[in-house]
Amino acid sequence: MTAIFSDELAMLAIQALERTAFVLVDAVENEEEHHWTEEEATGCLFSRIQYTGPASGQIILAGSHGFVIELASSLLGVEPEEVDIETEGKDALKELANILGGSVLVELDGQHIDYRLQVPEECKIADWPTELEVWAHCRLASEEEWLEIVWSSDRVGSEGKPIGRPPCPQ
Amino acid sequence: MTCQVLIVDDSFILRSAIKKVVKMAGIAPEAIYEAGNGQEALEQLDQHPIDVVLLDINMPVMNGEEFLEACKAMPNPPECLVLIVSTESNEKRLLKMRLLGADSVLRKPFEPEELAHILNTKLGVKL
Helix, strand or coil, X not given: CCCCCHHHHHHHHHHHHHHHHCCCCEECCCHHHCCXXXXXXHHCEEEEEEEECCCCEEEEEEECHHXXXXXXXXXXXXXXXXXXHHHHHHHHHHHHHHHHHHHHHHHCCCCCCXXXXXXXXXXXXXXXXXXXXXXXXXXXXXXXXXXXXXXXXXXXXXXXXXXXXXXCCC | CCCCEEEECCCHHHHHHHHHHHHXXXXXXXXEEEECCHHHHHHHHHHCCCCEEEECCCCCXXXXXHHHHHHHXXXXXXXXXXXXXXXXXXXXXXXXXXXXXCCEEEXXXXXXXXXXXXXXXXXXXXX
């Protein structure tokens, strides 16, 4: 397989969140109709993991402030008010990107293809992929909190096609 | 039979998460040790009677592969079960880890039942 689709990306992220952090989320239907508010855009954190190999690509995560706190709180086993979002919150989002990156590569036949995952890193809204680069996108939600994920690659097969750019404030 | 587990991962936050899963698999908290890289893991193995090592691959200072090579080069290699816990999926790289002494692979994210099953089948530990 040379591509994954938005519903598969959502499924992988839900599985990573449930198994690693015991955080339960739902995939948001009709996410293309969602438009980020200014408050969401300024209050969220970004992380990404890139990979290289026969095809290169990346997975970028954008999580709301509350979602990142819940994620870190659950991973660390501490109360949400004890979480330092600048260190622990950002680390939690990076590790989620790392785990999700590994899962995506399995779907891309990473058992047999020599991909290399890079080190997960913090990134900015400016790193959000441009329209032609976006190949899968999903939005997950837990009550009022949310996580957006995009996967993009420099090469996909005939089963993949651009889905357009997910809403993202500039 | 009690089971002493060493978690080796450079991410503090992932060690916390794995520790939680290990506890859910039935391991007592006082039987769980941590190391941030292969070098620290060797020190922990020297100090504690570890039965199972949960080993990440990509780590600074000494990575998982170097840790296994160091264990193999010892006059008396540690007699513990080594489970690779990683996002790595490439079969060639995982085969190399097995040839160096790794016993099994748990791909992140894994569930408590998967760990409990491996401990049961490999060590006869009933959790």
